[in-house]
Amino acid sequence: xxxxxxxVQLGYDGNTIxxxxxxxxxxxxxxxxxxxxxxxxxxFLKSLAGLLRPTLxxxxxxxxxxxxxxxxxxxxxxxxLPQKPVAxxxxxxxxxxxxxxxPYQSILxxxxxxxxxxxxxxxxxxxxxCYAEKPVQALSGGQQQxxxxxxxxxxxxxxxxxxxxxxxxxxxxxxEVLELLTKLxxxxxxxxxxxxxxxxxxxxxxDHVLVMEQGTLLASGAPENVIETGMLASVFNxxxxxxxxxxxxxxxxxxxxxxxxRGPAWIKDVV
Amino acid sequence: MNKVGVTPAVCWMLLPLAIVLGLLLSLSxxxxxxxxxxxxxxLIGNGNEHGERVVWELRLPxxxxxxxxxxxxxxxxxxxxxxxxxxLADPGVLGISAGASLLAVMLVVGASMLPIGTSFNxxxxxxxxxxxxxxxxxxxxxxxxxxxLSGSARLTPLKLIVTGVVCAAxxxxxxxxxxxxxxxxxxxxxxxxxxxxxxxxxWHHLWVILPWTLVGLIGxxxxxxxxxxxxxxxxxxxxxxxxxxxxxxxxxxxxTLLAASAVAVAGPIxxxxxxxxxxARGLVPGNLPHQLGISALLGALLVLVADLAGRTLVVPFExxxxxxxxxxxxxxxxxxxxxxx
Numbered sequence: 001x002x003x004x005x006x007x008v009q010l011g012y013d014g015n016t017i018x019x020x021x022x023x024x025x026x027x028x029x030x031x032x033x034x035x036x037x038x039x040x041x042x043x044f045l046k047s048l049a050g051l052l053r054p055t056l057x058x059x060x061x062x063x064x065x066x067x068x069x070x071x072x073x074x075x076x077x078x079x080x081l082p083q084k085p086v087a088x089x090x091x092x093x094x095x096x097x098x099x100x101x102x103p104y105q106s107i108l109x110x111x112x113x114x115x116x117x118x119x120x121x122x123x124x125x126x127x128x129x130c131y132a133e134k135p136v137q138a139l140s141g142g143q144q145q146x147x148x149x150x151x152x153x154x155x156x157x158x159x160x161x162x163x164x165x166x167x168x169x170x171x172x173x174x175x176e177v178l179e180l181l182t183k184l185x186x187x188x189x190x191x192x193x194x195x196x197x198x199x200x201x202x203x204x205x206x207d208h209v210l211v212m213e214q215g216t217l218l219a220s221g222a223p224e225n226v227i228e229t230g231m232l233a234s235v236f237n238x239x240x241x242x243x244x245x246x247x248x249x250x251x252x253x254x255x256x257x258x259x260x261x262r263g264p265a266w267i268k269d270v271v
Numbered sequence: 272m273n274k275v276g277v278t279p280a281v282c283w284m285l286l287p288l289a290i291v292l293g294l295l296l297s298l299s300x301x302x303x304x305x306x307x308x309x310x311x312x313x314l315i316g317n318g319n320e321h322g323e324r325v326v327w328e329l330r331l332p333x334x335x336x337x338x339x340x341x342x343x344x345x346x347x348x349x350x351x352x353x354x355x356x357x358x359l360a361d362p363g364v365l366g367i368s369a370g371a372s373l374l375a376v377m378l379v380v381g382a383s384m385l386p387i388g389t390s391f392n393x394x395x396x397x398x399x400x401x402x403x404x405x406x407x408x409x410x411x412x413x414x415x416x417x418x419x420l421s422g423s424a425r426l427t428p429l430k431l432i433v434t435g436v437v438c439a440a441x442x443x444x445x446x447x448x449x450x451x452x453x454x455x456x457x458x459x460x461x462x463x464x465x466x467x468x469x470x471x472x473x474w475h476h477l478w479v480i481l482p483w484t485l486v487g488l489i490g491x492x493x494x495x496x497x498x499x500x501x502x503x504x505x506x507x508x509x510x511x512x513x514x515x516x517x518x519x520x521x522x523x524x525x526x527t528l529l530a531a532s533a534v535a536v537a538g539p540i541x542x543x544x545x546x547x548x549x550x551a552r553g554l555v556p557g558n559l560p561h562q563l564g565i566s567a568l569l570g571a572l573l574v575l576v577a578d579l580a581g582r583t584l585v586v587p588f589e590x591x592x593x594x595x596x597x598x599x600x601x602x603x604x605x606x607x608x609x610x611x612x
Contacts, residue, residue: 051506075512082510086356088502090556102500103512107493135557155511 001027003048003078003159003191007057010043010215017043018215020057025159030185031193032206032223036236040215041195042083042163048193049080049161075103079157083164085148087136093147094132097122100154122154126180142173149177153184160184162194166201174198178205199236203227203250211235224250233258279561282554286568290338293575297334298326300583332474336536337578337592338571339477339484340469341543343533345570346491348544349551349563350526353498354519355428358552361544362410362530365435368539369442370413371406371531376446376461378405380453402464403479403535410531411524413442418523424516427505467540467593469578476536483532490525491563498522499559540593543570546600553607573600 003025010018018040025031025048033041046052047059050066058065061077069077079100087096100122101115111119123129126146131139136147145165152160165181166174182205184190196202202209203223211219211226213235219226227250232240237258243251298310305313305322312318313326348361355365362368379402418426421434454461463470497518500508508515530544547570548562555561577595584590 046506049506049510051509071509071514072512075510078510080506080510082504082506084504085507086502086504088353088356088499088557088559090552091502092557095557099500099503099511102496105496107496 001062001077001158001191003027003059003061003193005044005048005054005057005059008047008054008059009056010040010047010052010054012043012052016055016215018047021215021217022057023210023217023220025191025193026208027159027191028185028189029191029207030182030205031191031208031210032202033193033195033210033212034197034199034202035212035218039212041212044212045080045161045163045193045195049078050074051080072103075155075157077157078159078161079152079155080161081148081152081163081165083167087144089137090135092133093123093128093136093139093150094119096136096147097128097150097154100151103155118156119154122150125153125184126150142169142176145169145173145177146180149180153188153190158189159191159193162192164195164197166196166198174201181205199227199232199252203252224248227252279555279558279565282561282565282568286565286572290568290572290575293572293579294334294338297337297575297579298330300579301325301330302582302586328473332477333469333472333578334575336472336477336480337469337575339480340533340537340540341547341570341572341574342567343480343484343487343529343570344540344543344574345547345551345566346487346563347526347530347533348570349548349566350491350494350498350522350529351544352548353502353559354522354526355432356502357428357432358549359545360432360435361541361548362526362534363539363541363544364432364439366413366417366438366442367410367527367530368534368541369439369446370416371410371534372465372539373442373446373449374409374412375402375406375464375535376449376454378402379457379461380449383456384453403476403532406535407483407528407531410527410534413438414523414527414531418520424520426519463591464538466591467538467596468589468591469537470589470591472536480532480536483528487525487529487532490521490528494518494522494525495560495563502559538591538593540574540596542593542597542600542604543573546604547573549604550607553610 005021005023007020007022008018009016009020021044035041043052047054050069053067061069066074097119098111101111101119104115105111123132126149128143128146128150131143136144139147165177169177178201181192185192206223209221209223209226210217211231218235219231227242229240229242232238232252239255239258241253241255245251295307295310299305299307303325305325309318309322310326313322344362351360351362351365352358417435417438421430450458450461497513500511500513501518505515548566551562551566551569554565573596574592577599578592581590581592581595
């Protein structure tokens, strides 16, 4: 399998956000997409999921351009969890997770035994089976996020794309979600690609890190090769110290923003 | 969590019973009341001539039509609310009823002004035979117009609603203008029709709407699964493999056919399509198939009861069913709204 972006240009309504980006998503690995706000992470993920058509270049899955994939067949290969999913009012957890089986069903053929087994498996993997009959809206943010992941993995696609899956979660729940994703990656050989804001989490959980800035790919590779002080200064504008932890993964400690050193007017005022 | 929720099974059992009861009462009560024995006698062809005439020619077609019309409006509203992810959507808000009304009115007014129309000499109830076709075409045209103006395949649910509201306002304004300028000869008939009325409806009208009931129900079955998904956001719908543009159009089309065909025989009865799906959501939160089914039954019951009330409250006059639907439906709606946290 392969999922590649080949010299893609992406944007909305004539507004170009990404210019000539070429990336190969490593299969059966966890890839973290990092970069400052507005660098095009979400846009790029959308194009990988076939939700946004490149204005130039192409995204290919197994060598075939995504535009030539019938939606339903694509859904069997790639699942996407957007940043702000919407649950219909009053819907129960089980009903929502069952939607993940939609690509396997037809208008008249309802849920098969296999569908029900997969739904049960997905809820068990994500630890939401105890809420199965509860309305989704009654759950906490962390629980809801696990329900959305249950729905996405019930789709049984080989590639799972997630747009900032840890946003709006507290520290503990962030780690839970990331541990769940790495577990699925190890046990199910699931390819995971997600955008993350926390660099230390990217370093700890990803096999591969892509650094984006203003719509271009700045660096890519193993976290220990990519996350270093120079990159942090130029991309994030942060003066940071990078330590290597016992497990060989890098760990960043911010000393302050670069503006502090350069000293723009407003900082001087404060100091 | 919604505390009004009851098990769907209870609704599925009680509502059909209530509808059967409503039908019997509708056959019994009216300008001349019949006892339940007389009604049963007439139904099995064992009553007196007067009773059989009243039941078979006047009350039965009208009562059945009331349930069918209610089912149409409620199903249409339920589908449109799911489609637009907006609890305020209904055939009226989206301009479907306005389009249907406008073309029906223009047809009636035009027919009496053109030489070809005057030769038919359409008067009073005769006009009702003409209205259905104009209304059906008008509803479909309005829905297509709203669909195209809100961006066709690239529409967003919010754009659809806003465009619908604007189109409905414009179409209603044009209709009022047409009525004011050229409607004098038919004002009485048309105003009663526009309020939503089942007065003078017979088997003929039932035959006009029933084929669309069949088409609509088949449409609901076909769009049931995709419609459930359409309540999620666009990105989720697409990544689950649903062809968003195509299914949205199909759902809109089915909802339009249901609403326009109901407007065609009974006029633009308001509130049913808005209020009933909301009540159904309160009864069975979340589950769309149950919501659609219970909406259909509730809609049928509401219009049936409203028509019965309209015929019997101010004898010998009749209140249009649209007026009664609002008078009964809206307090029920407000009560439920208050129950919700």
